[in-house]
Amino acid sequence: MTEQSGVPDVAEQRLSASSFSSGLSVSDFAACLDMGLEPVGLVQGFCAVRTTSSLNFGNGPAGFTRSTSPYQLSSGDYVENYQCPHGMVSGEHRMWGQNYQQPWIENTWRQGFTNAFTRMVKEANTIGAHGVVGVLDNVTRIGQEGVLEFSIRGTAVRVPKLPAPSSGPWTTYLAGQRLAKIIEAGYVPVSIVAAVSSVRVWASCITEYLMEGSGMTMWAQNSDSVEVEQIVSARMAARALVRNSVRAQLHGDQLHGVELNIREHEFAKGDLEIQPVLRGNRIRRFKDFDPLPAPRLTVRLS
């Protein structure tokens, strides 16, 4: 590899050969040709990163352990503290609880995704593509060590007789018919967008009693059903954070066809990480909607 995010020399040679490869299904391939998009090559980008601090709370950036005060641990925007209302009960009793954003995980994830993405786009650029369609991305967890492998690939396409794009190829998860429909509706794909947020929950005593069933111990407040505020607050915050993070990448464009995947991992009893990943297509309006006729109900006679 010539530079940190460059294309390996052999790959460059292969990509500049006269035949193309494409990851599209035959129907998507046909639809692509129909749209006047010429497939030029299957382009890919990889990146592996390590997120050590997600291992356990002893390895946090400031070296915190469960027995020390957590306050001011987070450098993120979101942090909430939950005080024990009971007073000193015993050495094992949780005197505090905290929800906090883990920007170091988010940043590492973003770095991994962005590196893999820019490497793919660079390959596409090398072979003179205008865009990359039918992008597939995959994040694989390798072993237990918090290692993530990002793999992004797609089919680079070219519009014949159009000058090369000045700001790099556009990218989209869409291909085939769905891509054609987007364009017919007046949108042009700009880029795929993905973001993660990470919220760590160190359960307070109340939260843990409630998750085990309220009224379980003499320390619980009552035996009625009660909302588990700390968990609710963390989940709402995690979703809001990931949405804001994606919004920051839109610059006035629309995010279409969003997919939200939420991973919750319990490291130990009362120690939870909530990690939503939000992915979608950033698209931009290039013409107005044609005035559409009202939908008409039809019955198929077959």
Place this chain on the structure above:
Amino acid sequence: MTNPPAAKEPFNLKDEVRRAVASLEMKSTSTHSTTSDLSIDEELNLHSIGWEQVELVSGISVFSVPAGLWNWGQGEIAGASKAHAQAFNHAISRIHKEAADAGGHGVVGVHIERSVHPSHVEVSLLGTAVRPIGASPVKPEEVFVSDLSARDFALLMVAGWQPLGLACGASFVYAPRRQMSAVLQQSSQNIELTNFTEAMYSSRESAMERMQQMAIALKGTGVVQVNVVEGPMPFATHAVGFAAWGTVVRLAKESHQLMHPQMVVSLNDPTAVFDAATLA
């Protein structure tokens, strides 16, 4: 804009793609972003009735269930039923607030995830906030939430109806243990376990009743697309549960608008082929 469709130039997809790709070289003028999990078909459906998407919104709630109530008792497991109702209501009011904050008038295509654990009940809602194009914000309590897809929403509106919100009813009931003498007597018989049957009927009745109450409270005339989940609780041997939810609707126009479905003959049917299985 007023030209009849026939007067329009024939649509050329290749030209359109070329124009779209070339437009990326120009600077974007839009400053207002939206996020949505709708498909392009759904977006066009929304647009056809004068609505637009605004933001992906969610509502969450987790309610604890008083410990140790699943296994011994009689009649309804009131603590669990109550926790379920509260979790649902809190999740709904949170998604109302997120939608109203984003300027939405309603949320469509809501994915509803609910799970009942021995110690807590979780409800999670995720959907796309929508509004009439360019409309000004409304208060959170005026927002409607619906699990109908954007396509069904558009169809409903065209038919003169409006969605008012989600209604949900759930009830958990103990199936009383049989007398030891009955257990021994029946051990070699194939019989109906009336304790379980009766418990199912009892939980169904309460749950449907509660869903109906919610619908009436929303001033609806009915609930459409009702989902039902019922059966024994996997973690308790003598508890059964029943939950039902759906979108509350009301006639908004004076009468139902007949839609006069048009008959179409599809031209992309698979070719009829000889099927040996039909001879058997």
